[in-house]
Amino acid sequence: MVRPAGIGRTCTARRLGLTTLSLCDLELGTRTVVGRPGETISEQDRAAFNRYFREHPLVRYHGTHSRGPTQRITDCVSHQAFRQSPVFAEYYHRIGIDYVMALPLRIDDANVISVVFNRSSLNFSDAERATLDVLRHPLGALYRNILVREEASVCQRSLQGIIASNGWHLGAIGNDSRVVEMSDEAARMLRYFFADAPSGARGNAPAPLAAWLRRRSRNWGLDRLQTAPYSAMRAGMKLTVHFVADPLRPECGHLLMRQERVGLTARELDSLPLTSRERDVLALVASGKTNSEVATLLAISPRTVQKHLEHVFEKLGVETRTAAALRAVAAAYADLSHVD
Amino acid sequence: MSSIQALLSDHNAKRALAAFQAIAVEGDGYAWFVRQALDELARLVDSD
Numbered sequence: 001m002v003r004p005a006g007i008g009r010t011c012t013a014r015r016l017g018l019t020t021l022s023l024c025d026l027e028l029g030t031r032t033v034v035g036r037p038g039e040t041i042s043e044q045d046r047a048a049f050n051r052y053f054r055e056h057p058l059v060r061y062h063g064t065h066s067r068g069p070t071q072r073i074t075d076c077v078s079h080q081a082f083r084q085s086p087v088f089a090e091y092y093h094r095i096g097i098d099y100v101m102a103l104p105l106r107i108d109d110a111n112v113i114s115v116v117f118n119r120s121s122l123n124f125s126d127a128e129r130a131t132l133d134v135l136r137h138p139l140g141a142l143y144r145n146i147l148v149r150e151e152a153s154v155c156q157r158s159l160q161g162i163i164a165s166n167g168w169h170l171g172a173i174g175n176d177s178r179v180v181e182m183s184d185e186a187a188r189m190l191r192y193f194f195a196d197a198p199s200g201a202r203g204n205a206p207a208p209l210a211a212w213l214r215r216r217s218r219n220w221g222l223d224r225l226q227t228a229p230y231s232a233m234r235a236g237m238k239l240t241v242h243f244v245a246d247p248l249r250p251e252c253g254h255l256l257m258r259q260e261r262v263g264l265t266a267r268e269l270d271s272l273p274l275t276s277r278e279r280d281v282l283a284l285v286a287s288g289k290t291n292s293e294v295a296t297l298l299a300i301s302p303r304t305v306q307k308h309l310e311h312v313f314e315k316l317g318v319e320t321r322t323a324a325a326l327r328a329v330a331a332a333y334a335d336l337s338h339v340d
Numbered sequence: 341m342s343s344i345q346a347l348l349s350d351h352n353a354k355r356a357l358a359a360f361q362a363i364a365v366e367g368d369g370y371a372w373f374v375r376q377a378l379d380e381l382a383r384l385v386d387s388d
Contacts, residue, residue, distance in 0.1 A: 019382035021374050036378050069344055103381070115381055128385050130347040134356040139377065142364055150370045 018097070018118040026063045027110045029053055045095060052087035058102045062112045070133040072101040072124050079123070099123045103132045105140040113143065156254075163256065171255040173243070177210035179203055179255075189259050193232045193239045208232070209241065209255075216243060217251045238262045261332075263287040268332040273315055281308040285321055286328035359384045 021034040031053060033046075053059060057076035062068055073082050082088055083098075092098070101124040102114040115132075117124065160170055169186035171179050182190075182201045190197035194206030205213065212230045230241040237259050245253040264286045266279040274282065277298075284294045291309070295302040309321065318324050359380040367373060 019378050019385075021378060034374050034378075036375065036382075101385075115377065117382070117385055124385070126344075126347045127349065127352060130344050131352040131356050131384060132381065133344050134348060134353060135360055135381075138360055139363070142373070146370055146373045153369070 020116045020118075022102070022112075022114045022116045024053075024059060024063075024112040024114070025110065026059075026112060045091070048091040048094070049087070052085075052091065055085070056087055057082065057085075058100065058114070058116075059112065062102065062104050062114065066109050066112075067106060068104065070101065070103045070129050070136060072099065072129060074099070074123060075129075096120050101129060101132070103136060103139070105136070105143045107140070107144065115139075167260075168256050168258045171257065172253075173205065173213065173255060174252050177205045177213045179205050186255070186257050189239060189257055192237070192259070193234050212241075213243060217245065233262070261329075264328055264332050269328055271331050272327070274312060278308050278312050278315070281305055282312050282324060282328050285309065286325035355384060 019036065023032040023034070024030070031050065049056075057073050058071055061071055061076045073079075077085075083093075092100070097118045097120055099119045099122065101117045103117075105113045105115070107113055117132075163170060164183070164185075169183050169189065171182035171186045171190075174180040179190075179198055179202050182198075184201070187198065187201055190206060190209075191199075194209065196204075197206045198204065204210065209230060216227050230239075230243075232239045238261075239257065239259050242256040243253055244256060245251075264283040266276065266283045269279040269283055272279065272282070280298060281294055284297060285291075289297065291302050291305045294305045298305070309324070312324055313319060316324055316327050318327060362380050363373070363377045365376075367376060
């Protein structure tokens with residue numbers, strides 16, 4: 001039993017308004033009690049109650065009537081019989097409780113979750129029982145909903161860690177395609193690809209992305225789940241965006257974003273001391289092309305490609321195509337890092 | 341069941357609804373919900 005510290009049989013109050021949430025597992029025969037701040041439960045109290053768990057009149061009643069109404073102990077057994085029972089002698093009497101009423105929140109046949117009201121000296125009235133019973137079904141639904149949402153929230157936090165470690169970043173979308181929360185990296189990505197991206201962690205989604213979100217959330221056809229991710233390109237970088245809708249509010253949800261390099265462009269190598277043609281060659285080499293492929297793409301001979309590369313090596317002070325490619329990537333990423 | 345509801349006055353039904361609305365207000369998860377439910381329901385009974 002949960003009770004304010006120091007309150008016992010000697011309390012002179014006519015009523016003891018102790019209210020707890022009791023979670024009983026009928027299969028395991030165990031009980032967990034949640035009380036209000038300032039109300040404590042002793043191991044001795046817990047052990048005394050647990051000894052008579054299966055004999056408790058309210059546990060027996062709600063264990064066999066899973067859809068049963070709000071009940072007082074005196075609805076199950078006479079007050080005299082209750083006062084003569086072991087659970088009263090070893091538990092309720094010791095902590096100063098004479099009357100108990102339980103409002104059950106139905107979960108399933110194995111679990112009885114009750115809001116339990118305890119009092120001394122005055123039983124609960126029929127009107128009080130009726131007033132509480134009005135709330136039995138809506139509170140049960142609310143309880144289940146809260147638990148499901150809490151569980152989903154825990155899963156979401158776990159997934160955020162997994163997503164981030166794989167190069168994906170999250171942004172939360174609220175009503176009207178507004179970004180309501182976004183990681184620093186996600187915000188930086190949006191600013192790189194969209195001139196109208198929010199300057200901080202929240203604000204209106206960029207117009208092209210907002211239009212895609214609107215088209216997507218308004219699609220209730222069978223192809224809704226086959227919608228391709230949004231993608232945008234800028235200077236050799238590709239942005240991919242998936243939208244995960246909130247099941248309860250489909251226009252809201254989360255953006256999963258990742259950027260990846262899909263190839264360098266000559267323009268990204270402007271900072272290097274090379275001619276325009278040398279930058280063309282180096283961009284293709286850094287994107288993984290062979291000399292032969294570069295020759296075909298630029299409509300020049302492989303020998304000319306090799307000649308351009310030798311000039312590139314000399315100007316960059318490197319000796320291999322790998323080293324040259326690394327310099328090219330570094331130059332392109334340096335440009336990216338200055339987006340902010 | 342119907343006998344229980346027959347004992348419900350309009351006044352108490354309105355109080356129950358007000359308590360439910362106070363509990364159902366979106367808060368900060370399960371712990372908040374439990375605390376709010378215990379407080380509101382205790383008040384609903386104690387003020388009878």
